Amino acid sequence: MEKQTYEEIHDCLIKPRINPQRRKDKVYIGCGAGFGGDRPMAAKKLLNRVKELNYIVLECLAERTLAERYQAMASGGDGYDSNISEWMSLLLPLAVDRGTCIITNMGAMDPVSAREKVLEVASSLGIRLSVAVAHEVFVNESGSGSLPEKLVNMEGGVSTYLGAAPIVACLERYQPNVLITSRVADAALFLAPMVYELGWNWDDLELLAQGSLAGHLLECGCQLTGGYFMHPADKNRNLSFPNLLDLSLPYAEISSSGEICVMKAEGSGGILNFGTCAEQLLYEVVDFRGVTFQPLSRSKVLCIGAKPSAHPVPDKLLQLIPKHRGWKGWGEISYVGYECVKRAKAAELLVRSWMEEAFPGVSSCVLSYIIGLDSLKATSIGNHLSSWRASEDIRLRMDGLFQEKKHAQQLAKEFTALYTNGPAGGGGISTGVKKEIFLEKQLSRTCFLADRGKANRSQ
Numbered sequence: 001m002e003k004q005t006y007e008e009i010h011d012c013l014i015k016p017r018i019n020p021q022r023r024k025d026k027v028y029i030g031c032g033a034g035f036g037g038d039r040p041m042a043a044k045k046l047l048n049r050v051k052e053l054n055y056i057v058l059e060c061l062a063e064r065t066l067a068e069r070y071q072a073m074a075s076g077g078d079g080y081d082s083n084i085s086e087w088m089s090l091l092l093p094l095a096v097d098r099g100t101c102i103i104t105n106m107g108a109m110d111p112v113s114a115r116e117k118v119l120e121v122a123s124s125l126g127i128r129l130s131v132a133v134a135h136e137v138f139v140n141e142s143g144s145g146s147l148p149e150k151l152v153n154m155e156g157g158v159s160t161y162l163g164a165a166p167i168v169a170c171l172e173r174y175q176p177n178v179l180i181t182s183r184v185a186d187a188a189l190f191l192a193p194m195v196y197e198l199g200w201n202w203d204d205l206e207l208l209a210q211g212s213l214a215g216h217l218l219e220c221g222c223q224l225t226g227g228y229f230m231h232p233a234d235k236n237r238n239l240s241f242p243n244l245l246d247l248s249l250p251y252a253e254i255s256s257s258g259e260i261c262v263m264k265a266e267g268s269g270g271i272l273n274f275g276t277c278a279e280q281l282l283y284e285v286v287d288f289r290g291v292t293f294q295p296l297s298r299s300k301v302l303c304i305g306a307k308p309s310a311h312p313v314p315d316k317l318l319q320l321i322p323k324h325r326g327w328k329g330w331g332e333i334s335y336v337g338y339e340c341v342k343r344a345k346a347a348e349l350l351v352r353s354w355m356e357e358a359f360p361g362v363s364s365c366v367l368s369y370i371i372g373l374d375s376l377k378a379t380s381i382g383n384h385l386s387s388w389r390a391s392e393d394i395r396l397r398m399d400g401l402f403q404e405k406k407h408a409q410q411l412a413k414e415f416t417a418l419y420t421n422g423p424a425g426g427g428g429i430s431t432g433v434k435k436e437i438f439l440e441k442q443l444s445r446t447c448f449l450a451d452r453g454k455a456n457r458s459q
Contacts, residue, residue, distance in 0.1 A: 008173075009137060012317060012447035014165050014202050022199030022256055024054070029190055029214075030251035032091070032102075033058040034221020036065045036081065040090045042222070046249045047094050049265035053251060055193045056095065058087060058104035059186050059219045063320065066183060067437040069108040070157040070322045079110025080117070080180075088121045088178070096127055096177055103167065103189055107180040109157065111135045114180050115454060132174040132453040134166035135182035157322040159183040160447045165202070167192035174453035183320065187215030190252075198256040205308035210258040213281075213291065213306035217250070217262050220280040224250045224262065226270030229279070236275065243269040260303040261296065268299070277301055316443035325436040326401050329408030331415025332371075334395045334428040343423035344370050344396040350422055351398060354414040362407050366400040395428075401436060408433045 030053045032043030038060070047056060060081055073079030084106045095102055107114040115131045122129050136159060162184045170179055171193065181189070194200065194211040202208070217224055227247055230239040246269030253261045264272045277293040290305040331351070335343045352363040372394040400411045412431035419429060 008451050010169075010449055010451075012160075012162070012165075012449060014163075014313065016203065017168075017195075017201050020195075020199045020201055022197075024197045024256075026253055026255050027194060027197040028052045028054050028251060028253055029193055029218065030056045031059065031190075031218040031221050031224075031249050032056040033060050033087075033104075034219055034223065034249075035062065036060040036083075038221055040083075040087050042247070042249050043087070044090050044094065046251065046265065047091065047098065047100065049248065049268065050251055051098065053098070053100050054197065055101045055103060056091070057189045057218070058102065058106060059189055059221075061105040061108055061183065063439050066108055066159065066320065067322060067439055069110075071435060071437055073109050074157070078113065080108050080114035081106035084114055084117055085121055088118050089125070092118075092122060092125060092127055092129070092178075096129055101171075101177060101179065101193070103179045103181075103193065105181045105184050105186075105189060107133065107135060107182050109159065109182070111180045111182050115178075118178055118180070119454065129177035130174060130453060131178045131180065132170040132176035132451065133180050134162070134170045134184075134449065134451050136160050136162065136447060136449060159320050160444065161185050161318045161320075162188070162447070162449065164188040164192040164195055166449045166451060168196045170451045170453070171196040173451065176453060186219040187212050190215035190218050194254050198254065200256075207258045209306040209308045210260055210303075211254065213303055214252045214254055214260045214262065216284040217277060217280055217303065218252055220250075220283065222247045222249055222270070223283075224276055224280050225264040225268075225272050226276060229271065229276060237271075239269075239271060243271075245269060261300050262303060263300045266299050272299060272301055274301070277303065316445050317447050319442050319444045319447075320439040321442060322437050323440045325438045326403050327405045327408035327433065328399065328401050328436045329411035329431070329433045330397065330399045331412060331429065331431040332395055332397045333415070333418055333422075333426045334393075335423070335426055336393045337425065340392060340394050340425070341370065341373060343425065344394055347396055347418050347422045347426060348398065350418065351411070351414050354417065355411060358410050358414070359407055362400075362402060362410075365402050365407070366398055366411065368396070368398045371395040371397055405433070405435075 030046050030050060032046060047053060069079050091102060111133045115133050118131050159182060167179060167181060191211045200207045225248055226239060229237055230244050231237045248264035248268035248270055251263055264270060273295050274293045281288050290307055292305050294302040296302055333347060348368045355363045400408060402408050412433050415431050416429060418426055
């Protein structure tokens with residue numbers, strides 16, 4: 001097996017593309033995943049059904065999952081999405097055979113190690129391919145950069161939202177089969193191949209606005225094509241089970257003139273119409289003034305009217321800084337039948353009392369609610385007996401956020417004691433303890449990028 005590696009460091013300033021070439025009149029980009037819990041088999045079905053796909057994007061990273069990757073890496077685990085092996089084992093054979101490039105942000109905190117994992121999977125499958133990486137790196141005060149093999153982001157786990165430019169640079173330089181990124185604005189994962197293939201430049205603001213609209217819609221995954229949409233109470237949303245079972249992930253046809261059509265696979269289930277498109281556009285919280293959706297068929301919607309902002313180029317970038325927030329402990333237990341709410345309330349009081357015995361004052365850090373009774377209300381229903389009596393199947397949950405780990409562990413222990421020390425008929429106890437990390441946000445004027453390519457020539 002031969003390997004060659006190339007690497008380059010540059011700043012985040014967007015520079016005009018020099019004589020950008022239009023490689024295609026139309027490009028077809030699919031969404032293979034809209035979040036980290038999406039189904040690899042659904043992505044493979046999209047590849048099988050839509051043979052014209054030039055790119056498939058796996059958007060698997062959120063601020064929550066980024067924090068989780070930071071915790072894992074800090075404790076010696078993987079800083080990238082550990083499911084990348086499963087995804088690549090399933091998708092690489094068909095994608096490489098078809099010439100479909102995979103773009104993904106599964107690199108998270110450690111995209112360089114993610115690349116090595118992809119090369120390992122490809123080698124085990126006997127597949128020849130190249131893998132490129134676009135990610136942030138720390139540059140010291142002298143201006144020289146370093147590209148360590150493990151910690152590739154700025155010190156302390158700081159990560160910056162990158163845009164489409166570094167992805168475009170990798171596509172131009174390496175034409176890879178797989179392109180892995182660190183934290184990137186979600187829509188930029190889809191916008192980048194449009195810019196690269198259709199010859200757009202960074203001052204083609206009308207085109208970039210349309211491309212960003214397509215990116216925002218595609219990143220929603222199956223929510224654009226009927227997922228998380230079905231509801232029996234609404235005749236326009238009451239999908240049958242077979243229809244819901246056969247959802248197609250979305251893809252888009254984008255022309256060099258900026259015409260966008262979002263689509264689902266012909267003959268697939270689900271639904272793609274004005275309602276699903278409008279719902280996801282609202283969810284993305286973008287400027288939708290002037291945007292209209294025109295259904296062309298049951299599987300195709302024309303999207304027009306996106307306009308650039310009055311201030312399209314920001315002078316600062318958003319950075320995410322991991323901060324320790326404390327220790328979280330929690331417990332759940334179910335009660336059913338006669339006076340189940342009273343039993344749950346008694347269980348709550350017991351756990352709070354036991355916590356006070358062990359660590360006076362810490363019970364004030366615990367939030368309690370009853371799933372099936374008041375868990376979706378802004379305030380507790382109090383002692384409304386009619387609501388209590390109507391509930392016959394409920395689950396008590398108690399959550400605590402503490403400064404010390406031992407307090408979180410104590411909550412889990414006391415909750416478990418309900419099995420033999422609490423009210424009758426309780427069951428299905430689950431507890432947990434974890435370190436709580438949140439991502440503090442700040443704006444920064446500087447950011448440095450590395451782009452790397454590695455070719456794997458395995459026979």
